[in-house]
Amino acid sequence: MRNTQMSKKKRRRENMWGMLFCLPCILGFLFFALLPMCTSLYYSFTDYNVISRCNFVGLDNYKNLFSGTDPYFSKALWVTIIYVALSVPSSLIVAFCIALLLNTEVKGKGIFRTIFYLPSIVPVVGMSAVWLWIFNSDFGLANMLLKAAGLPKCQWLSSESTVIPTLVFTNLWTVGSTMVIFLAGIQDVPRQLSEAVEIDGGGRMAKLLHVIIPMMTPTIFYNLVMGIINGFQVFTQAYVITQGGPNNASLFYVYYLYREAFQFMRMGSASAIAWVLFVIIMLLTVIMFKLQKKWVYYGGE
Amino acid sequence: MSMTRKTKKRGMQILVYALLIFGSVLCLMPLFWMIRSSLMTNVEIFMVPIHWIPEKFRWENYKEVFTTLPFLKYYANSLKLVFFVVTGAVITSSLCAYGLARIDWGGRNIVFSCIMGSMMLPAAVTIIPTFLMFRKIGLTNSLIPLIIPAWLGGGAFYIFLLRQFFLSIPKDMDEAAYIDGANHFQIYCRIILPLTKPALVVVGMFAFMNTWNDFLGPLIYLNSDDKYTVALGLQLFIGSYRAEWQLMMAAACLVVIPAIIVFMLGQRYLIEGITMTGVKG
Known part of the structure; x- marks a missing residue:
């Protein structure tokens, strides 16, 4: 008691x-x-603009977005989807390859790991200034090197067709943080499994395809989800490097949202834009979690 | 037979080193380019063939940056912001992590799921109403809106990271202290915190990096330039001195180099911390 x-x-x-x-x-x-x-x-259901009174407008904000009354919405969505579709797989593949290289018996592993990780802590604004200068189409380092190699000039950031690939390339510069997570995962793959492949006479390729990649699927999945969530929220590069240009070719979604909310002060429609982003990210995450059962291997099940 | 295998292995090793060195050069090249350009005249930066090392180090570029914009003021603002954010994030995220890892209480699971859920929440969705809220209470154009969230948990990621560390400490230590009459706050201060210093350093570093690098937050909340942080000051500089690349690079160095120094000081802890939890900030 x-x-x-x-x-x-x-x-x-x-x-x-x-x-x-x-x-x-x-x-x-x-x-x-x-x-x-x-x-x-x-x-998101109002026309709130900070200055005048806030009126309820029902679904008007959403209708404006989806009916094309606001032409920038579909442009921004499209630009961002293309960027995500290019940058997420490329950075995952590059990060994975570097992790594989660092998992071999190399000397100075710690130093290489630090060098590859370093770019991901560099402030994006500072780096944006550097990219502006390196990819300047008249005087930048990139074109200087192309010229020295006898190759034709590239427009990089100042052409509609190359601006997104250039930004994808600059994003590859920061794969170090993803790489470190992959490396930790690869080092956790049980040794017996790789040894079993060796006993069966399998080479490096067999080890990679039948042991390392399957065992790494949870880590790949995690990086994929986080990559997509972050990819949809690219902002600083758009603001500092391109200002959405040329001709809206790099009008990233969050930059478009920022413009709507903090330059035009249309808080109502900006909130609708934010909610559409939220729903897109939620849907993608749910779909990925559903699909993971087909390819992600969790040990011990 | 074994000879060819050996040479094959050797070749493989050379290939690995070559790729790693090539990758390292690509990683360091933009930073090197930034530093070298910041120390040149506006003629030398364009010279062909490329000058990799300045003929004469032009430190005057830095002086010019400091005289065109009040960068000292920006440093002071950034340091003030970083100080309050880092202390707030370390204190409140560790308190919360303790509550989730070491106290068995009724609301634990629901609080944990809420925090995990908010980790997935895109910041873009909450930024407008949060701004409007701070505007209503008249706190915009100050560092306060950027500091308050740090004192209220500091971020789901930090809590998650510290919780992982706290869970790994054996329970019997604090149980012994508990029997001796210590309460949870005493256990937190005297047993858990001293044991998890490396993890607290990792959280502090992440908080530092995220605050120093943050752009959208200061851009939205600060509108008079005596309140600017260095990141925002650099943006102002880029906007107004587009053709003066050597000055722009000097200004970029002023923002980038402190971050690199802090990273170098704590990179051991930082990379171990990420490796341990398998998540990134």
């Missing part, structure tokens, strides 16, 4: 402590995640 009373008292005390320790982050979740989500949904 006394015992249960004690434990009840203890329970209550533990609940109090738990609540107290988690209080900051509970408040953070309420004020910086839940509440903003709800208010932005509400604003």
Whole structure:
């Protein structure tokens, strides 16, 4: 009897402590995640523009986006999808290859790992200035090198057809953070499995295809999901390097959203744009989680 | 037989090194190009054949950057911001991680799932209402909107990372302290925090990097240029001095080099931390 009373008292005390320790982050979740989500949904049905009164307009903001009244919406969506479709697979493949190289018996592994990781901590604004200069079509280093090699000039950032590939290329510069995660995963692949392939007379290729890649699918999946979520939110490069140009060829979705909200002060329609992004990312994530059953291997199941 | 195998292995090794060195050159080249251009005259930067090392190091470029824009002021603002964000993020995310990892209480699972869910939430969706909220209470054009979130958990990722570390500490240590009459706050301060210093350093570094590199946040909240952070100051510089590449590179160095220095100081902890949890910031 006394015992249960004690434990009840203890329970209550533990609940109090738990609540107290988690209080900051509970408040953070309420004020910086839940509440903003709800208010932005509400604003997306209004014509709020900060200055005049806020009127309820029903689905008008969404209709404007999908009917093509706002021509930039489909452009921005399309540009961003192409960027994601090019940058996510390319960075995953490059990161995976570097991780494979670093997983061999090389000296100075730690130094190489640091060098490859370094670019991902460099401030994007600072790097954007450097890319502007390197890919300048008249005087940049990239064209200087092409010329030295006897190749024709490229327009890089100043042509509609090359601006996205150029930005995809600059994104490859920061694959180090993904690579480090792959490397950690590869090092965790059980040795017996690779040895089993060796005993069966399989070479490097067999080891890669039948052991390393299947065992790495959870890590690949994680990097794929995060890559897509982050790819849809590219902003700084668009703002600093291209300002969405030339001719809106790099009008990234979040840059378009920023313009709508903070340059034109159309908070209502910007909130609708934000919610469409949210739904797209949610749908993609759900689809990927559904599809993962077909290709992601979780050991021990 | 074994001879050819040996040479084949040797060839393979040389290929691996060649690829790694080529990749490293590609990684370092843009940074090197930035630094070398920042120390040249506006004639030398364009010279063909390419000058890789400046004939004479032109430190005046930096002086010019500091006189055209109040970069010292931007540094002061950035440092102030970084200080408050890093302390806030380390304190509150570790408190919350302790609450999730070491206290068995009723709301634990639901709080944990909310935090994990918010990790997937695109920042772009919440930025408009958050801005409007701070605007309503008159706190825009100050560093406060950029600091407050750090004091309220600091970010789902940090909490997740610290929780992983805290879970790996054996329970019997704090149980012994508990029997001796210590409460959770004392256990947190005296047992858990000292044992997880490396993880706290990792969180502090991530918080530093993210704040130093943040662009969208300062861009939205700060509108008078005496409040600007270095990242924003650089953008102002890029906008107004587009043809003066050597000055632009000097300004870029001023933003990039502090981040590299901090990374170099703590890179061991940082990469180990990412490797350990399998997630990135």
